[in-house]
Amino acid sequence: MTESRESAVTGQAWSSHEGAAALAAPTSTEKRRAFDGRILLGFFLPVAIALLWEGAVTFGLAEGRLVPPPSRIIATLSALAQTGELWTHAWMTLWRVLVGFVIGAVSGIVLGALSGSSQTLRQLLDPTLQALRAIPSIAWVPLFILWLGIFEASKVALIAVGVFFPVYLGIAGAILSVDRKLVEVGQVFRLSRVQLARRILLPAVLPEAVIALRSGLGLGFMFVVAAEFMGASEGLGYLLVDGQQMGKPDQILAAIIAFAILGKLADSLLVAATRPLVRWQDIVRERL
Template sequence: MGNGYQPEETVLSLPPDASASRFRVSGLTGRLPRKWVGALLPVVFVIVWELLSRAGLLAANWFPAPLSIAGTLVELLQGGELFHHIGITVARVVAGFLIGAVLATLLAGIAGSTPLIRELVDPTIQALRNIPSMAWVPLFLLWLGIHESSKIALIAVGVFFPVYLNLLSGILNVDRKLIEVGHVYRLNKLQLVRRVILPAALPAFLVGLRSGLGLGWMFVVAAEIMGASKGLGFLMIDGQMTGRASVIIASIVLFALFGKLTDLMIERCGNRLLRQRGVGI
């Protein structure tokens, strides 16, 4: 047995292409699966939905077929009104997101670096964040009227709390050794926050931005329900009032699509920034 069969050499002599192809056949490691596997479930869902609609198992007035919804989108595009509604809604979300995220970043930075401020304001903020979004609507209508300012303020409220909470949590969990290094280099409090604490809390901050953006898209629906005459939320309510389920579902699909696109933008920018700092997510 001594000088005969050596299984180790047989394993090592396998062609590299054979190993790679075996993984590609078995599943999800090639370039195509890694990029498109996330679209598999929605595609299957739409195909099954279309087949059930064609078979008459879904009521057309409640669950119109995907091709019917696509036709509704084409009609809205041809009429020129869809781009206007999309532009209004995106502008509201962007404005509310920027206002809420900036305020949350400033307050979380101050509260995270100053225990007295944190003990003073954090309990109140934690109580306010549990208020449902629709509870703010009558107050903002009373204060700001049925104008863009009330809608943007409501979206900013939705964005504020997750950004604040995640950033504050990230700041409080920064490695104490990093702060000690900052003290060794005699950084003042502002420099310590800007150069040590906030960079270390960056991953948590990015999670907060993505969560806040998601809530911003949710809150824009509530904002556009309260008296808007433009936007995807108005289009959805108009579909409800006129009994057009295809318009309602088309609006929901557009909310999902633009929400995913904006989230993907933050994710890509965040990953690039983290890679520059030697951190990965």
């Protein structure tokens, strides 16, 4: 009798807890509305700045010669899109970044994992790689042109260098920062090295690895500008150079905006692709 009464009380308490959790958890509609609100909020600052500058030029408060108003930049983007130039240049830039990102990211993951998991390899590799990381990106340009020529190989190599170092540092640092107690728990349960890596190290490293990949992708878009300064005839970097040589600030700003949009889309795709890998995280951001 007493046991049945305790079971009933426990069941009522558990039901109450589940009911409170269900009431506290946001519904899919609320999550969608919050997501839409965050997107709209993200557009507020650039749209506000564009409208203020457009108004300043329209009412004669600013000249708008060196910094054209948004209406002129949009007209330039529209003209480039209608002729097909914008899509050609954007695709070429995206292709270079994609190839360089894959090469740099794979190299960074492999060497970062080796450096982070072995003290001997870290002492062998890390000093040299840290010294190479300090070399300015532009210093690689003449060497890559001499080795690989002025065509695509040298441009992709420069982008790969830019992607490699943040990925290498992120992976090595993530492995070295794994909580020692987690490893000890795996050793207590007599996990093999492969099981330890798969069940403990990999989940612990993944969140920081995703951040490292995002940093590498961002630097890839930065390095592609320097790469496309190396005698390119296509690409958004070429549009920048052409706009500077022809005295077209509207074309320069149009290329910069195209870079920003392309980089943001690529970053969003990377985040969406890696989200299933870190879905297990119970973080504050997912609850706000």
